[in-house]
Every structure is written in structure tokens, then in C-alpha cells.
Amino acid sequence: MASLRVALLALLLSTPAAAQSILGFSPASSARQVEIENKLKAIPSAEEERRQHRIFTEEPHVAGSKRNNQLAQYIAAEWKKQGLEDVFIHRYDVYGTGPRSASLEMISPTHYQALLREAPIRGDDDSKNPAISAAWLGMSISGEVTAPVIYAHSGNPEDYDLLRKNGISVKGRIVLVRYSNPYSYRGFKALTAQGEGAAAMLVYSDPQEDGYKQGKVDPDGPWGPEYHIQRGAITYDFMVPGDPQTPGWASVAGAKRIPIEQALSAPKIMALPLSWHDAKPLLENMDGPAAPKDWQGGLPFEYHLGGERVKAHLKIEMDNRLEPYYVVEGRIRGADLPDEWVVMGNHRDAWVFGAVDPSSGTASMMELTRALGELKKQGLRPRRTLVICSWDGEEIGLTGSTEWGEQFADALRSKAVAYINVDEATSGPNLHGQAVASLAPMLEQATRSLKDPSGKSLYEAWKETVQRERKQGTQSGQFSSSGIVGETLADTRIGSGSDHTVFLNFIGVPVLGLGFEGDYGVYHSAYDDFFWMNHFGDPGYKYHTLMSQLWGVTALRLANADLLPFDFAMYASNIRQFVNDLARNNPLSLAPGPQNSAMEGVARSTGRSESKDPKPAGTHYVAPGNSGHDELDLRGIIEAIDDFESAGKKLNESLTRALISGHVDPKLAATLNSGMMQVERNWLNPDGIPGRPWFKHVLYGARYTYAHLELPGLTEAVEKQDWPTAKQQAEILERSLHNNADLLNNLNRRLEP
Ligand SMILES: [Zn+2]
Numbered sequence: 150m151a152s153l154r155v156a157l158l159a160l161l162l163s164t165p166a167a168a169q170s171i172l173g174f175s176p177a178s179s180a181r182q183v184e185i186e187n188k189l190k191a192i193p194s195a196e197e198e199r200r201q202h203r204i205f206t207e208e209p210h211v212a213g214s215k216r217n218n219q220l221a222q223y224i225a226a227e228w229k230k231q232g233l234e235d236v237f238i239h240r241y242d243v244y245g246t247g248p249r250s251a252s253l254e255m256i257s258p259t260h261y262q263a264l265l266r267e268a269p270i271r272g273d274d275d276s277k278n279p280a281i282s283a284a285w286l287g288m289s290i291s292g293e294v295t296a297p298v299i300y301a302h303s304g305n306p307e308d309y310d311l312l313r314k315n316g317i318s319v320k321g322r323i324v325l326v327r328y329s330n331p332y333s334y335r336g337f338k339a340l341t342a343q344g345e346g347a348a349a350m351l352v353y354s355d356p357q358e359d360g361y362k363q364g365k366v367d368p369d370g371p372w373g374p375e376y377h378i379q380r381g382a383i384t385y386d387f388m389v390p391g392d393p394q395t396p397g398w399a400s401v402a403g404a405k406r407i408p409i410e411q412a413l414s415a416p417k418i419m420a421l422p423l424s425w426h427d428a429k430p431l432l433e434n435m436d437g438p439a440a441p442k443d444w445q446g447g448l449p450f451e452y453h454l455g456g457e458r459v460k461a462h463l464k465i466e467m468d469n470r471l472e473p474y475y476v477v478e479g480r481i482r483g484a485d486l487p488d489e490w491v492v493m494g495n496h497r498d499a500w501v502f503g504a505v506d507p508s509s510g511t512a513s514m515m516e517l518t519r520a521l522g523e524l525k526k527q528g529l530r531p532r533r534t535l536v537i538c539s540w541d542g543e544e545i546g547l548t549g550s551t552e553w554g555e556q557f558a559d560a561l562r563s564k565a566v567a568y569i570n571v572d573e574a575t576s577g578p579n580l581h582g583q584a585v586a587s588l589a590p591m592l593e594q595a596t597r598s599l600k601d602p603s604g605k606s607l608y609e610a611w612k613e614t615v616q617r618e619r620k621q622g623t624q625s626g627q628f629s630s631s632g633i634v635g636e637t638l639a640d641t642r643i644g645s646g647s648d649h650t651v652f653l654n655f656i657g658v659p660v661l662g663l664g665f666e667g668d669y670g671v672y673h674s675a676y677d678d679f680f681w682m683n684h685f686g687d688p689g690y691k692y693h694t695l696m697s698q699l700w701g702v703t704a705l706r707l708a709n710a711d712l713l714p715f716d717f718a719m720y721a722s723n724i725r726q727f728v729n730d731l732a733r734n735n736p737l738s739l740a741p742g743p744q745n746s747a748m749e750g751v752a753r754s755t756g757r758s759e760s761k762d763p764k765p766a767g768t769h770y771v772a773p774g775n776s777g778h779d780e781l782d783l784r785g786i787i788e789a790i791d792d793f794e795s796a797g798k799k800l801n802e803s804l805t806r807a808l809i810s811g812h813v814d815p816k817l818a819a820t821l822n823s824g825m826m827q828v829e830r831n832w833l834n835p836d837g838i839p840g841r842p843w844f845k846h847v848l849y850g851a852r853y854t855y856a857h858l859e860l861p862g863l864t865e866a867v868e869k870q871d872w873p874t875a876k877q878q879a880e881i882l883e884r885s886l887h888n889n890a891d892l893l894n895n896l897n898r899r900l901e902p
Pocket of ligand 1: 496543573
């Protein structure tokens with residue numbers, strides 16, 4: 150019977166109608182969807198993208214500033230004009246941060262007064278704007294210190310180990326660290342320096358990472374010039390994001406607030422960013438042992454670890470206090486299923502002008518909302534409700550999205566289909582698409598319907614990008630590093646560092662993240678401006694336009710699908726890969742197991758499974774140790790993944806069959822869709838991961854550097870060799886896999902002929 154069904158399905162899938170079908174759509178609704186998408190794609194224009202981009206990049210607009218708040222009003226007014234509904238500005242009173250003044254002078258062996266300013270660039274009038282801030286880092290504390298300066302490389306724990314080996318303590322001293330490649334969140338550097346007892350942290354941009362060692366610098370190329378300063382926050386939002394004084398609940402009027410001294414995410418160290426121009430005098434005067442080879446940077450002298458010779462006087466006065474942040478929300482109400490929401494967002498606040506980060510995304514969003522408003526006027530309302538948000542304070546601690554998500558967590562838990570984030574829409578031509586594994590196939594299929602400016606389909610262009618970067622073994626993105634699993638193009642390993650975090654990790658909403666990337670050395674500096682975008686990032690605004698199209702097509706597929714386009718078999722094979730990676734990267738050794746062990750599940754390459762180096766059958770993972778007591782047995786998890794995968798495959802087949810039949814009973818569709826929405830929620834553990842209760846997802850988490858961290862609770866326990874916790878976390882993971890396998894099996898029963 151089963152084989153007959155498979156044969157029938159194969160036959161159905163080979164028909165032209167099926168070949169043309171969009172995932173989640175019947176042939177008829179697929180044809181209609183193609184028409185809608187064609188209309189949508191025709192609306193965004195490069196001229197309008199550029200015009201909107203200029204409005205957002207005209208003045209600096211950091212979170213909490215008058216300009217950023219005016220832009221919130223502007224967006225609300227535009228959205229109303231464009232035809233969006235329920236436009237509303239949410240106010241959150243949060244612990245904000247701003248600079249009052251800062252000074253740094255080297256007092257020994259010679260005198261040098263740091264500029265802490267970015268020099269104007271020839272041909273770029275915006276770079277002369279007097280409103281450009283001096284060097285500052287969000288959430289630094291105020292203070293004053295005179296102390297020796299020590300070079301601590303990237304400021305990671307192992308860097309301090311090396312200093313210790315050389316007899317160098319940083320206690321009470323000023324550490325000078327550099328931004329690093331691959332990207333590591335500066336807040337982690339600050340926490341590490343604080344833990345080491347340093348009095349202050351200076352963080353500079355070495356030309357090796359994003360300057361002349363990479364290529365031509367602004368205004369002759371996209372890389373960072375001598376004076377560029379990478380601002381940024383050092384908030385410990387990897388512990389808990391959002392307003393530090395309301396961890397886990399929304400900063401609405403009357404909300405309880407904890408004292409800032411007790412806030413886990415509030416740093417307790419002074420910190421300041423430097424251009425290499427200002428770091429150079431410190432570095433070249435240092436004594437002490439020569440720095441190891443991989444600590445050397447791009448400046449033309451030998452780097453030293455430092456000792457007593459270089460002394461500096463640092464004074465920082467901050468203006469950290471309660472202030473309002475504003476989230477703008479607009480909607481297009483769904484025609485058929487108004488209580489199912491496709492949520493999308495982009496942050497508005499920028500360190501200075503924010504041409505790439507985030508205003509490229511904001512411009513693309515404004516052109517997308519114009520297009521969606523046009524469709525609505527033509528009577529083409531989406532089936533589900535589109536909820537669109539302009540976030541505030543992303544740069545400070547993912548603040549606006551976190552507060553909004555915490556405020557509406559209950560509604561989102563019952564209504565949200567997915568969240569699509571666009572932060573930096575465009576810094577170049579290379580697509581980077583992130584997706585929870587269940588949405589990777591739908592995202593890939595969406596790119597097939599779009600055209601890259603090179604003339605190829607966006608899918609082909611994306612594939613070439615992925616292949617090129619795989620060959621180089623690198624990825625250029627700020628937040629994406631080797632996140633691609635198996636044959637998928639989408640990066641299915643999702644860390645933190647942008648506004649998707651509250652949706653995925655706190656509420657259990659499946660997320661997508663979209664961005665075009667390229668050489669980009671002016672991140673978070675004043676030179677990330679309109680001039681840079683028009684000369685290097687996207688001179689013709691073609692990729693901005695393409696982003697509006699891609700974002701729109703993706704959103705409308707989720708909004709209009711008959712049956713939501715989730716692929717849980719794909720999810721299962723990704724989870725199996727996560728488990729294999731955990732076993733490979735950690736002290737889990739292989740030991741002979743019982744006969745016919747369920748570990749065969751790992752070895753078996755089933756369907757879309759990507760187990761590249763399967764463990765041999767009849768073995769299982771064990772932790773080191775002589776007694777059986779220390780054993781961490783992952784067989785239960787592997788079995789549960791197998792069950793979840795076969796239920797997912799069966800569901801894929803049944804859904805395809807139901808769609809091809811051309812008619813799905815609306816009641817049945819409602820049951821199936823709400824069941825599929827529940828899967829992501831089931832990955833949440835209400836207790837959160839050990840030590841970080843706000844982060845509740847058992848599959849996805851983030852390291853303190855923002856880097857992706859799969860199976861976070863289990864992985865962290867294994868890395869600490871804390872076997873009791875690892876066992877407990879393994880049980881939680883196994884239980885959620887069983888829950889979801891049961892859930893899918895129930896849905897399958899509904900679909901039985
Ligand atoms: Zn951003």
C-alpha cells in the first residue's frame with residue numbers, strides 16, 4: 150500500500166502542474182500567486198529606493214535621538230499614505246545610552262592626544278556634518294583612569310591566557326583590543342576584559358581586518374580609511390536582550406524595573422572605540438615581549454604585548470538614563486485568515502548615517518510597503534495579515550523588537566506564522582539568506598522567481614556565491630559564518646545580533662533573514678553613508694530594488710499559501726547534522742554499543758539527510774570516563790530524529806497530494822496550518838538554557854560573540870563536561886523531538902485517505 154502511494158505521488162509530481170507549483174499552493178492558487186507576484190515585482194523602482202534611502206541617511210539618527218524619533222513619525226505618515234492599516238507608534242521607556250564626552254591621551258613615553266573624530270572625506274559632504282558623534286560605545290560606564298596600556302589582541306579569553314603566560318596582568322590596566330575577523334561581538338570583548346579586572350577597554354579597527362590590507366579605502370574603495378571608528382554597543386545582550394532593567398517583560402508604562410546595578414546585561418567597564426590613526430601611537434610605543442605572529446596586524450611595525458612604558462589617561466562621561474524608544478507598526482489585514490500573521494521588520498536606528506546598517510533595509514522596506522499598499526488598492530489583499538515593524542534601539546541591545554515581542558508574546562505565540570528580518574539589506578551583490586531549516590526550501594524556491602541584476606536568476610547567483618565562499622572557506626557577513634548545512638543554500642545556523650532574536654529564541658517563531666553583502670569596511674562608522682552606497686555598495690540601487698522584491702515574494706508566499714510551506718523532513722536532517730557536529734567537535738568518544746543499535750539512524754543516509762560522515766552502525770556516543778555513570782547516550786535523540794523525519798516526510802507527501810488534488814477543505818487546512826505553526830513553539834523549553842533562561846529554543850542559540858550555537862543547552866553542558874546537565878538537556882531535546890513527531894503523526898492521520 151505504501152509503495153503504491155509513493156508511486157502515485159511520483160506520478161503526480163511529474164505532471165506539469167506540480168512542476169510549476171509553488172510550495173504550499175495548489176496548482177490553481179499557484180497560478181494566481183504568480184500573477185500577484187508579477188504585479189508586486191513591477192512596483193519597486195531604483196529611483197524610489199534611492200529617494201527613500203536619502204531621506205534616512207540625510208542626518209545621523211542614533212536610538213533615542215530627535216532625528217530618529219522624527220523618522221518614526223515619517224514612516225508612520227508614509228505608511229498611512231501608502232495604504233497600510235492600523236498604523237501605530239509604540240513607546241517603550243528603556244534604559245538608554247549616549248555620550249557626553251570622552252578624552253584619551255597618552256602621557257608616556259611621549260604625549261599624544263587622541264582625535265576620537267573622523268576626518269572629512271574628499272567629495273563626501275555628509276562627512277563634514279557637525280552632528281556626527283565622536284568616538285563612543287553604547288552602555289560604557291563613566292569613569293576616569295590613568296594606567297599602563299596592554300595589547301590583548303582580539304580580547305578573547307585565550308588572549309588573556311597568553312598574556313598570563315608572559316607574566317602580564319591586565320588588572321587595573323587599560324587593555325587595547327582589536328575588532329576581529331571572523332566577527333566577534335564587542336560586548337563579549339568587554340565582558341572578558343571586565344572579568345579579567347581591566348580598568349578600561351579600548352577597541353580599534355586594525356587595517357588588517359577592514360582597512361588598506363583588504364583593498365582600496367574610502368573614497369577610492371569600499372574599505373575603511375585611517376580615521377574610521379567602529380562605534381557599537383557593548384551591552385551583554387547575549388545574556389538577555391532588550392531593556393536591561395526589564396529582563397523578560399516589556400518596558401510599557403508602569404512596568405516593574407530592576408536597579409541598573411542588578412541588570413545582567415549592563416556592562417560594568419569603561420570602553421571606547423578607536424580608529425587605527427588613534428591606536429597607532431599606543432601600539433608602536435609599546436614595550437614588553439613581541440606579540441605572536443597571529444597577533445600582528447596591518448600597521449607597519451612589530452606589535453608588542455606592552456608593559457609599563459605606554460601609559461594613558463582615559464576619561465569617559467556617559468549620559469545613560471531612561472528614555473523613550475519608538476517602534477512603528479503597520480498592517481495589511483488578511484482577507485481570509487486575519488488571525489494568522491506574517492511579521493516583518495527592520496531597525497531604524499543607526500550609529501551615524503547608517504547607509505548600509507540599517508537604512509538600506511529601511512529603504513527596501515519603504516518600497517515594499519508602497520508595493521503592498523498598491524496591491525491592496527488593486528483589491529489584492531493577502532490571505533493572512535502582514536504585520537510590518539520599524540524597530541528602534543536594535544544597535545543598543547535589540548531593544549525595540551525585544552520589548553515589542555515581550556509585550557505581544559501571547560498573541561505572537563498563537564498567531565505568528567513566521568518573522569522575516571532585513572537588517573543590512575545591501576552592502577554588495579552577494580545574497581545571504583538565513584532560515585530556520587523548515588523554511589529553507591521555500592526561501593530557495595522564491596529566489597528562482599527573481600532575476601539578479603547580472604541577468605541570471607537570483608537562485609543561480611546565490612548558488613554561485615555559496616559555492617565561491619565554500620571554496621574560500623569563508624563568509625563575509627557580520628553574522629554568518631559557515632552556517633550552511635549540506636546542499637541547502639540557506640544558512641540554517643542562526644545566531645543572534647539582530648531583531649529576529651526575540652521571535653526565534655523567546656517566542657518560538659520561525660525566522661528568515663535576508664541581505665546582500667559585499668566588501669564593506671566602514672561598518673558603524675560615519676563613512677557608512679549615502680556617498681559610500683552610491684560609489685561602492687549599490688550605485689544603481691538595483692540590489693535595494695531586488696531586496697524589496699525578494700522580501701515581498703517571500704512574505705506573500707507565507708501569507709497566501711493554502712498549506713504553510715514548512716519542510717519538517719529538512720528540519721530533521723539539519724538537527725541530525727547538529728548532533729553529528731556536536732559529537733565530532735567535543736570529547737564524545739565512540740564506543741561499541743549494543744547490537745543493532747538505533748545509531749544506524751545516523752549512518753543511514755535517508756532522503757534529504759546530510760550526514761556527511763555518519764558514525765558506523767552499532768556505536769554510540771559516550772563521554773570520557775571509566776564508569777558507565779559518565780556515559781552520555783545520544784541514541785534516544787537519534788531515534789527521535791528518525792521518527793520526526795519520517796513523520797515529516799510523510800507529511801510532505803500528504804500535503805503535496807492534498808494540494809495537487811486542487812481542493813483542501815478549509816477546516817482541515819486550518820487544523821494543518823495551526824499544527825504546523827505549533828512545531829516551532831514546541832522547540833522552546835520554558836526554563837530556557839542553563840544560565841540564560843530568556844533563551845528558550847533547544848535547537849538554536851547564540852554564543853556570547855553572537856555566533857550561532859546549535860543545541861545550545863546540550864552543547865554548552867558538553868563543552869563544560871558537565872555530564873549531569875548534559876544528560877538533562879539531552880532529555881529535554883529528546884522530549885521536544887518526540888512531541889513534534891507525535892504532532893506531525895496526528896496531522897498525518899487527518900490526511901489519511
Ligand atoms: Zn543593523
